[in-house]
Amino acid sequence: MKLTYFFSLITSFAGLLNLSSCTSKVEQKAENPLETKPNIVLIFADDMGYGDLGVYGATQWKTPNLDQLAADGVRFTQFYVPHAVCSASRAALLTGAYANRLEIFGALDHSAKHGLNPEETTIAEMLKQNGYATGMVGKWHLGHLAPFLPTEQGFDSYYGLPYSNDMWPHHPEVKGYYPPLPLYRDTSVIDTLDDQSMLTTNYTEEAIKFIEQNKDEPFFLYLAHSMTHVPLFVSDKFKGKSEQGLYGDVMMEVDWSVGQVRQKLEELGLAENTIVIFTSDNGPWLSYGGHAGLTAGLKEGKGTSWDGGIREPGIFVWPGHFPAGKVETQAAMTIDILPTLAEITRSKLPDLPIDGRSILPILEGKEMEPKPYFAYYNKNELQAVIYGKWKLVLPHTYRSIPEGTEMRNDGIPVKYHMLTLDKAELFDLSLDPNETTDVGADNAEILAKMNQFAEEARADLGDALTESEGTGLRKHGRIE
Structure with a gap:
C-alpha cells in the first residue's frame, strides 16, 4: 500500500511538470477537463451548395471567414448528408442515425402531427447529460408541436423558426396554404x-x-441558419455587395455570421477550447436559378441522391487537436458527428442503435477503413451507396431541370421533369466526381461488394424501391 501511494505521488508530480513519458494520451486527457469537455459550435446552413465557399470554388462572392475556418482546420472534399431534404437531413445530423430508421421523411410543415420521437437521443441530450449547457438558434424542422420542440429534445434554450422559411403565406407556388x-x-x-x-x-x-x-461552463451551440434557403433575404449590411446578386449577398452574410461567432470566441478566450463544425443540410435548390447555390460541377442538386444533392462542405476546427489546413479526401457523413463528439467528450452514446461512427482518427490526420454510407430519399427509397471513392447509384426516378430551360433570377422556380435510371451504375468519384461514366463492367469485385452493402441496408432499413421491409426501423413521435 505504501509503495502504491508513493508511486501515485511521483506520477502526479511528473504530470504537473509535464515530464511523464509513460502517461498515455487518453490518461492525459482525463486529467484535463478542458480537453475532455471542449465547447462545441455546430453551424448548419440550409440548401448551401458544395461550391458555395471560396475554398470550394466560389468566385462571384467572397467567404473570407469560412475560408479562414478551413485554413484553421480539416476540410473534407467528400462529406455527405444521407438525405437531400430538410427534415430528414436534420434528424440524421442530430441523432447519428439515418432518418428513415426514425420514420422521418421529407420536409415537415405546419400541418404535420408528428416529429422526432422524444425517445431518440440528440447531440444536445447526450451532451446535456455530460454537464453541457445546450442552446439552439435557427431552423428546427423536426416537429413544431409542443412535444417535439428543441427544448423537449435536450436544448436549454431555443430561438428560431420551427420549419423552412418558405413555409409562409408568400410562397410563390402555393399562396394561401401556409399560415404566418x-x-x-x-x-x-x-x-x-x-x-x-x-x-x-x-x-x-x-x-x-x-x-x-x-x-464559464462547457456549452454546445447549434446554429442552424435559415439561409441560403429561398426566399432569400439579406440585411442592408450586405445588400448589393457581391458580384453575383442576391444569393451572393446572402452567402456573404452567412460568412459574416461565422466570423462574428469566432470573433466572440476569441474575445472571451474560448477559441482554443472550442470545436467549430460547419456544413449544410443538402445541396442547392437548382430550380430557383440565380437564387440557388453552386455544386462546383457535381451532378444535380437538392432533392436528388447524386452528389450535387448530398455532398456538402464539411469543415472541422479544434486548435491544437485537428491539423490546420488539412484537406481530407476520406469520405464521411453527418451521422458521424454525434459519435465523434461522444468520443471526444467521453459522453454516453444513445441507448438506441445509431448508424454513424467516430471519425476522430480522420480528424487527427489518420487513415480509417472505409465505411459504407447510404443515401435514402422519398419514402424510404435506397438510391445510392457510397464506399470510399466508390459510389453505386441504384435504379430510381429523380428530378432534373430539362436541358435548355431558361433559368430565372426572381425567386420563382422553373419546373423539373422526372428522369429514370434504369440500371445501377458504379462511379469512381476520385476520377469522375461528376458521375458521368459507369465503370461497373470493369470493377466486378467492387460492384459485388457494393451490391452486398445495399442488401444489408435493405435488410436493416428497408427499401421501398425493392419492396424490402427493414427489421431495424423505429417510429416517429405522433399526436393524433
Whole structure:
C-alpha cells in the first residue's frame, strides 16, 4: 500500500511538470477537463451548395471567414448528408442515425402531427447529460408541436423558426396554404415574420448572447441558419455587395455570421477550447436559378441522391487537436458527428442503435477503413451507396431541370421533369466526381461488394424501391 501511494505521488508530480513519458494520451486527457469537455459550435446552413465557399470554388462572392475556418482546420472534399431534404437531413445530423430508421421523411410543415420521437437521443441530450449547457438558434424542422420542440429534445434554450422559411403565406407556388411564419423563443411564439431581412443578423446576435451567458461552463451551440434557403433575404449590411446578386449577398452574410461567432470566441478566450463544425443540410435548390447555390460541377442538386444533392462542405476546427489546413479526401457523413463528439467528450452514446461512427482518427490526420454510407430519399427509397471513392447509384426516378430551360433570377422556380435510371451504375468519384461514366463492367469485385452493402441496408432499413421491409426501423413521435 505504501509503495502504491508513493508511486501515485511521483506520477502526479511528473504530470504537473509535464515530464511523464509513460502517461498515455487518453490518461492525459482525463486529467484535463478542458480537453475532455471542449465547447462545441455546430453551424448548419440550409440548401448551401458544395461550391458555395471560396475554398470550394466560389468566385462571384467572397467567404473570407469560412475560408479562414478551413485554413484553421480539416476540410473534407467528400462529406455527405444521407438525405437531400430538410427534415430528414436534420434528424440524421442530430441523432447519428439515418432518418428513415426514425420514420422521418421529407420536409415537415405546419400541418404535420408528428416529429422526432422524444425517445431518440440528440447531440444536445447526450451532451446535456455530460454537464453541457445546450442552446439552439435557427431552423428546427423536426416537429413544431409542443412535444417535439428543441427544448423537449435536450436544448436549454431555443430561438428560431420551427420549419423552412418558405413555409409562409408568400410562397410563390402555393399562396394561401401556409399560415404566418412563427418565430419562437423556447416554447412560445414571440412574433410572426413578414420580412426576413434581419433573420441572419438576429440569429447571430442570439448565438453570441448564448456564448456570453455560458462562457464559464462547457456549452454546445447549434446554429442552424435559415439561409441560403429561398426566399432569400439579406440585411442592408450586405445588400448589393457581391458580384453575383442576391444569393451572393446572402452567402456573404452567412460568412459574416461565422466570423462574428469566432470573433466572440476569441474575445472571451474560448477559441482554443472550442470545436467549430460547419456544413449544410443538402445541396442547392437548382430550380430557383440565380437564387440557388453552386455544386462546383457535381451532378444535380437538392432533392436528388447524386452528389450535387448530398455532398456538402464539411469543415472541422479544434486548435491544437485537428491539423490546420488539412484537406481530407476520406469520405464521411453527418451521422458521424454525434459519435465523434461522444468520443471526444467521453459522453454516453444513445441507448438506441445509431448508424454513424467516430471519425476522430480522420480528424487527427489518420487513415480509417472505409465505411459504407447510404443515401435514402422519398419514402424510404435506397438510391445510392457510397464506399470510399466508390459510389453505386441504384435504379430510381429523380428530378432534373430539362436541358435548355431558361433559368430565372426572381425567386420563382422553373419546373423539373422526372428522369429514370434504369440500371445501377458504379462511379469512381476520385476520377469522375461528376458521375458521368459507369465503370461497373470493369470493377466486378467492387460492384459485388457494393451490391452486398445495399442488401444489408435493405435488410436493416428497408427499401421501398425493392419492396424490402427493414427489421431495424423505429417510429416517429405522433399526436393524433
